[in-house]
Every structure is written in structure tokens, then in C-alpha cells.
Amino acid sequence: MYDVVVAGGGPVGSSAARFCSEKGLKTLLIEEHAGFGRPVQCAGLLSRKAFLECGVSERSVLNEVSGARIVSGLKTDLFFDAKKTMAYVVDRSALDLEMAQNAAKAGADVLLKTSVTGFRDGFVLTTGINGKKSVRCRMVIAADGPRSVFTRFLGMKRAPVFLSGIQAEIFADKPPNIVELHPYASPDFFGWVIPSNDKAARIGLCGERDVYKRFLRFFGRFEGSNIHLVTGTIPIGVMPKTYGNRVLFCGDAGGFAKPTSGGGVYTGIRTAVHASDTALKCCERDNFSDSSLSGYERSWKKDIGRELAFGMTLFKMRKKISDKTVENLCSCMNNPEIIDEIVKYGDMDRPREVIKRMVLKPSVMKAFGGVAKAELCDLLIGSTVLKKRM
CATH class of the missing domain: 3.50.50.60 (FAD/NAD(P)-binding domain)
Structure with a gap:
């Protein structure tokens, strides 16, 4: 046996x-x-x-x-x-x-x-x-x-x-x-x-x-x-x-x-x-x-539950993001400061940290337009602090 x-x-x-x-x-x-x-x-x-x-x-x-x-x-x-x-x-x-x-x-x-x-x-x-x-x-x-x-x-x-x-x-x-x-x-x-x-x-x-x-x-x-x-x-x-x-x-x-x-x-x-x-x-x-x-x-x-839950929210958001929004995001993130942060904190397996840092930037939030901001804010910081900036 x-x-x-x-x-x-x-x-x-x-x-x-x-x-x-x-x-x-x-x-x-x-x-x-x-x-x-x-x-x-x-x-x-x-x-x-x-x-x-x-x-x-x-x-x-x-x-x-x-x-x-x-x-x-x-x-x-x-x-x-x-x-x-x-x-x-x-x-x-x-x-x-x-x-x-x-x-x-x-x-x-x-x-x-x-x-x-x-x-x-x-x-x-x-x-x-x-x-x-x-x-x-x-x-x-x-x-x-x-x-x-x-x-x-x-x-x-x-x-x-x-x-x-x-x-x-x-x-x-x-x-x-x-x-x-x-x-x-x-x-x-x-x-x-x-x-x-x-x-x-x-x-x-x-x-x-x-x-x-x-x-x-x-x-x-x-x-x-x-x-x-x-x-x-x-x-x-x-x-x-x-x-x-x-x-x-x-x-x-x-x-x-x-x-x-x-x-x-x-x-x-x-x-x-x-x-x-x-x-x-x-x-x-x-x-x-x-x-x-x-x-x-x-x-x-x-171990990995929080990352998987976060990823699922991003997956659902993905369906709401148009090619134009992707263009806006690429444009606003295309500066040395943000790129340095992506390189420093990027993690293919646990991306929550780097994405949180990106979303906390007003320029990135603006690029998202009206796409699922509330859901992302709730997941990332669990408070209404970021919502007040929108």
C-alpha cells in the first residue's frame, strides 16, 4: 500500500x-x-x-x-x-x-x-x-x-x-x-x-x-x-x-x-x-x-492566497481595459523614475507590490480613466484614502 x-x-x-x-x-x-x-x-x-x-x-x-x-x-x-x-x-x-x-x-x-x-x-x-x-x-x-x-x-x-x-x-x-x-x-x-x-x-x-x-x-x-x-x-x-x-x-x-x-x-x-x-x-x-x-x-x-486573489481582480479588470487605456498607461509610465521602480520591485510571481506602487501614482490613476478604480483601491489598500484622490 x-x-x-x-x-x-x-x-x-x-x-x-x-x-x-x-x-x-x-x-x-x-x-x-x-x-x-x-x-x-x-x-x-x-x-x-x-x-x-x-x-x-x-x-x-x-x-x-x-x-x-x-x-x-x-x-x-x-x-x-x-x-x-x-x-x-x-x-x-x-x-x-x-x-x-x-x-x-x-x-x-x-x-x-x-x-x-x-x-x-x-x-x-x-x-x-x-x-x-x-x-x-x-x-x-x-x-x-x-x-x-x-x-x-x-x-x-x-x-x-x-x-x-x-x-x-x-x-x-x-x-x-x-x-x-x-x-x-x-x-x-x-x-x-x-x-x-x-x-x-x-x-x-x-x-x-x-x-x-x-x-x-x-x-x-x-x-x-x-x-x-x-x-x-x-x-x-x-x-x-x-x-x-x-x-x-x-x-x-x-x-x-x-x-x-x-x-x-x-x-x-x-x-x-x-x-x-x-x-x-x-x-x-x-x-x-x-x-x-x-x-x-x-x-x-x-503563502500565495493574497497574490492569487489580487491577480484575479486584475484579470477581471483586464476585460474593461481598452487599447486606448493601454496606450495611456504605457505613455504615462514611460519615464525613468517609474521604470526604475518596475525594475527594482518587479516580480513575475508576486506582482502585487510593484503594481501597488504604480497605482499609487496620480499619473497612472489618471491614465486608467474610469476603469475599475474602486475595486483596485479596495484590494490594494483596503481603505478609502486613495478614492478621495480620484
Whole structure:
């Protein structure tokens, strides 16, 4: 019998399996595909902090990024460069494989090309290369992506929003250290250009609707042949309850992608940390009641809950922001003082601090016009002080 079965062999699942094994828990990692990291469903841009959370070597790193350009789509761009590595562009296949290998080295058993088909009475039901099996376990960590089968098994409510994404890789002559963000490319999210090296770039976008049409329009702005195409789904908004019936939901399975960027590696691995801690406590106490599992939700909320809630408010605001407002914001923020603050306080994984500093500036507030000022003020400072300035 296993203490923990981890469903899903992406970065979050492999991390959870490694953490549980390092804590002495007998752990099984189940992955439905024949290998790790395929198919690729990620833009492959990881903040420096997220990459460190992965606990891997630099073998998967293809490029290093130091700055960004926000392209308004009208006439003004906002450019900043930290002059040091802020993010890595990675080969997700290589990254995922190394993380799974680390889980195995820590003692986790691994089962590939195996799908989870059910969960009842302490057994995870599977079918795959070894036929149909029933795996007995004390609890489960579900890290099986945005369409997690365990949400269906348990009748759990999923994330409130799902974005579709498309990304192509082309040969392109772009500055290798600068990422481009294109808000106009997708009105409810954004498009991006990520240099994978000095000769190629990843061009993509996410949105709630008309994604393929938007992508074709955006892709048409660039010269070059498509040499690699990926698609994916990103859950936005954490599910109402992230535990229940001996199961903890981590990463995309629980809706933990960052609403500000769609990235899920950093937040997902943080949930894996808290899930493994909770699993150890439950196994030591031999108590797997919902009351015992609830400690997981308290832990991740204390760690990343405030950032995720803040990001969700920004995501909702994004739908109210026109191309003209983006233009105004780029224009008013395009001065040395503000750019210095962005470089100093910017954090891809925890953006609340830098955005708070930006919004407190009267020029930035003016650029927002009448867009959701009250909601943003309430979230950032919890008072009416800023409202009186408006």
C-alpha cells in the first residue's frame, strides 16, 4: 500500500512526489503519457524564482531574459531592462524529465503510460501499459492538469475560467534578452513574443474566445515559417475547495495558475510543498478526514492566497481595459523614475507590490480613466484614502 499516489507527471506532480518521498512517505507517481514533458503545453518562460523552485540543473535552459517590452498596439511602447537574468526560457520536455528523475531518485515509484480511471474505497483505479490495476493508497495528490479527473470523481467544482492558448515557434531576428507583451492581440488577456535564442522566438496568445482567429491575425504580423506549434488550456481562479475525500488538488488541477500571466509552475510547486507537508501530517496521525486535510488550504492561502486573489481582480479588470487605456498607461509610465521602480520591485510571481506602487501614482490613476478604480483601491489598500484622490 502506498501512503500517497500522485496523479500527473508535470513539474507540480513530480515535485509533490519528490517532496513526499523525501519526507519518508511511500509514494507512487502516475503519468498518462509514455514520457515526461510531452506534449508540450506551456510557453516555457519561467521566472528565476520559479526555476529555482524546480530544483534542477540548467540543462533545460535555452535562453535568459532580462527585460520586457509592452507593445500598446497604437504608438507607444513601454520598455524596461533589469540588465540581469530575470527569467529563463526552457525546454519543457527536458525540464519535466529531470524533475521526474529527481522524484524517482528520491524514492518515488513511477508508472508511465497509465491513466487514472476511478477512485473509490482507498483504491486508485488505472488502465494502461500493464492493463487494469487497483492501487491501494492512504491519500492522493491530484496534479493532473486543468481537466483533473479527480474533480469529476469527487463532484468538485472546478476553476471558474478556462483560457485557450496557441503558440508557434518561428525563426526570427529578435533581441534574445527581451520578452514582448502584446495586450491588443487578445482583449481578455494578451499575446507574447518569447525569444528562445538569438534566431528563434515563440509567438502566442491566450483568451476565452476566438482564440484561433486572434492567433492568425497576430501571427500574421511576423515573418517566418512555423516550426513548432503547441496548444493548451489554462485555468484561471482557484477551485472553491482544494481538498476533500482524501484528495489534495495542486497546480492546474486546483486552478492555481497566476491570473496575471497564466504561468503555473511557481504557484503549482508552492502548492506541492504544502500538499506534501499536509500528507506527512495526515499519515503520521493516520487521520485523513476533511478536517485534517483542510490544513493544506490554510497553508497555501497564507503563502500565495493574497497574490492569487489580487491577480484575479486584475484579470477581471483586464476585460474593461481598452487599447486606448493601454496606450495611456504605457505613455504615462514611460519615464525613468517609474521604470526604475518596475525594475527594482518587479516580480513575475508576486506582482502585487510593484503594481501597488504604480497605482499609487496620480499619473497612472489618471491614465486608467474610469476603469475599475474602486475595486483596485479596495484590494490594494483596503481603505478609502486613495478614492478621495480620484
